[in-house]
Amino acid sequence: MYIPQYTAAGILNNQIGIEGLQFVERLPLPAIKEDEVLVKIHAASLNYSDLMIAEGGPGLTMGKKRLVPGSDGAGVVGADSKSLLFTWDTEADLPGIDDVGACLGQTVDGTLRQYGVFHEKSLVSMPSNLTFLEAATLPCSGLTAWNALFGLEGTLPRTGGTIVVQGAGGVSIAALQFSLAAGATVIATTSTEEKASKLKALGAHHVVNYRETPDWSERVKPLTPNGKGADIVVDVGGASTLRQSMEAVRRDGLIAATGVFGQAPDGRVSSLLDCIFCYCTVRSFFLGSRKPFGNMNRFIETHDIKPVLDQTTFEIASVKKHSPFCKNRSTSRKLVSRLIRKRQVRG
Numbered sequence: 001m002y003i004p005q006y007t008a009a010g011i012l013n014n015q016i017g018i019e020g021l022q023f024v025e026r027l028p029l030p031a032i033k034e035d036e037v038l039v040k041i042h043a044a045s046l047n048y049s050d051l052m053i054a055e056g057g058p059g060l061t062m063g064k065k066r067l068v069p070g071s072d073g074a075g076v077v078g079a080d081s082k083s084l085l086f087t088w089d090t091e092a093d094l095p096g097i098d099d100v101g102a103c104l105g106q107t108v109d110g111t112l113r114q115y116g117v118f119h120e121k122s123l124v125s126m127p128s129n130l131t132f133l134e135a136a137t138l139p140c141s142g143l144t145a146w147n148a149l150f151g152l153e154g155t156l157p158r159t160g161g162t163i164v165v166q167g168a169g170g171v172s173i174a175a176l177q178f179s180l181a182a183g184a185t186v187i188a189t190t191s192t193e194e195k196a197s198k199l200k201a202l203g204a205h206h207v208v209n210y211r212e213t214p215d216w217s218e219r220v221k222p223l224t225p226n227g228k229g230a231d232i233v234v235d236v237g238g239a240s241t242l243r244q245s246m247e248a249v250r251r252d253g254l255i256a257a258t259g260v261f262g263q264a265p266d267g268r269v270s271s272l273l274d275c276i277f278c279y280c281t282v283r284s285f286f287l288g289s290r291k292p293f294g295n296m297n298r299f300i301e302t303h304d305i306k307p308v309l310d311q312t313t314f315e316i317a318s319v320k321k322h323s324p325f326c327k328n329r330s331t332s333r334k335l336v337s338r339l340i341r342k343r344q345v346r347g
Contacts, residue, residue: 003038005029009113010319012067015056021069023317029117036117039082041075042132044111046319047140047170053106063107071104073111074126074135083126083135083293084111084118111136112316124293127300130307137307138296141170143288146296148234148256149178152283162187162224164233164248165204166241168195171258173308175234176202181303187223187230189216202308210244217247229253246278257284 006026014020032038050069053060073084084104104110104122126135148171149163163179164187165172172188179186180203188204190196196207206223210216221227229250235241238259245255288296299305 003032004115007113007115008316009068010070010316012054012062012069013065015054015060015062017055018051018319020054021319023319027068027113029115032117035120037077037120037123039073039075039077039084039116039118039123041073041111041114041116043074043136044070044316045072045136045140047071049140050105060106064109067105068109068111068113068116069105070111070113071106072136072139073116074132074138075116077123081126081132081135082123083138083297084122112319114316121290124290124297127297129301129304133309133313134307137170137174137309138300139293140287142174142307143293143296144258144286145171145174145178145234146292146299147285147288148175148258149182149232150295151256151285151288151292152254152281161185161231164189164220164230164245166234166236166245167191168199169236171236172234173202176204177305177308178299181299181305184231187220189220215244215247217244220248224250232256235259242282243274246274246280246282249278249280251279253280255280255282257282 005028007029008023008025009027011022011024011027012020013022029038049060049071053062053069075082075084104118105112108118109116126132126138161182161184163175163184165175165179166189168188168190176186176188176199185206186204187206187208188196188199189208189210190199191209191211193209196209199207206220208216208219208223213219221229224230230248230253231250232254233245233249233256235245235255235257236259238257241259242255242257249255
């Protein structure tokens with residue numbers, strides 16, 4: 001078996017933004033330890049978190065001076081196709097903030113390279129119905145969406161249930177697809193008619209424009225059975241959306257809180273007391289672990305779900321040229337937020 005000694009890779013030398021990314025053709029690979037495997041990476045997928053790490057976002061320090069970025073990817077170990085798990089050492093327990101801080105592409109060298117040596121626990125078998133490009137989108141946004149819907153016992157979407165997804169980002173699109181496959185009614189919120197059309201094309205039963213209706217819960221609730229509210233609201237906006245999520249969810253319903261970067265529009269951040277008055281459960285979490293990853297992959301195979309991809313793919317050496325992250329720092333976050341899914345990088 002051929003074992004390479006070097007790999008082409010993207011390297012972050014600092015946290016000044018994507019401008020600090022350098023392409024190298026011969027990055028030495030470490031020796032393979034007993035609990036590690038060599039992966040030939042066929043595809044990597046860029047996330048908003050990758051941009052935040054590159055820019056030195058809140059609490060997102062690099063674990064080493066020369067870091068290979070990228071948290072998501074898919075490749076081959078021997079003859080087996082695998083996806084890479086975002087956090088590398090969690091089996092069944094959900095990862096906490098410390099686990100996320102030790103993730104691929106932040107503390108551990110990530111997926112923006114042709115070959116990588118990874119801990120064996122960071123790998124799961126990818127769904128047999130997906131290409132490498134499609135499977136590369138699953139570890140972060142796909143697993144987060146799965147955890148939001150299926151991670152708490154007794155809250156699985158059911159036929160006749162109503163799910164609210166916010167926006168047209170990776171987590172929301174994956175949650176929309178999983179909910180539809182489970183027989184739920186999906187209400188999506190978005191900011192433009194263009195995105196609304198795409199969400200409807202993907203199967204959303206109703207779409208509400210939150211730019212036109214800032215108090216969008218007033219539009220959402222009448223769309224639910226007897227106007228009582230949604231069974232689950234997948235909240236990706238954090239402080240910017242949590243208040244409206246509480247108004248949109250039914251009594252004893254669930255808000256799956258996955259977003260942390262939003263800002264409250266009126267400066268008032270929702271508190272635990274708001275949960276009491278709304279009589280709902282708010283469940284916060286980060287990503288997921290190997291066991292739910294395997295469950296998600298089997299669900300994807302059973303229902304032949306295909307992740308929604310951006311239309312652009314590019315080589316590792318061209319990330320700075322083609323990636324939306326390459327724009328200047330004052331506009332890059334706005335550009336990333338426009339993506340319907342995540343751009344793909346071929347290894």
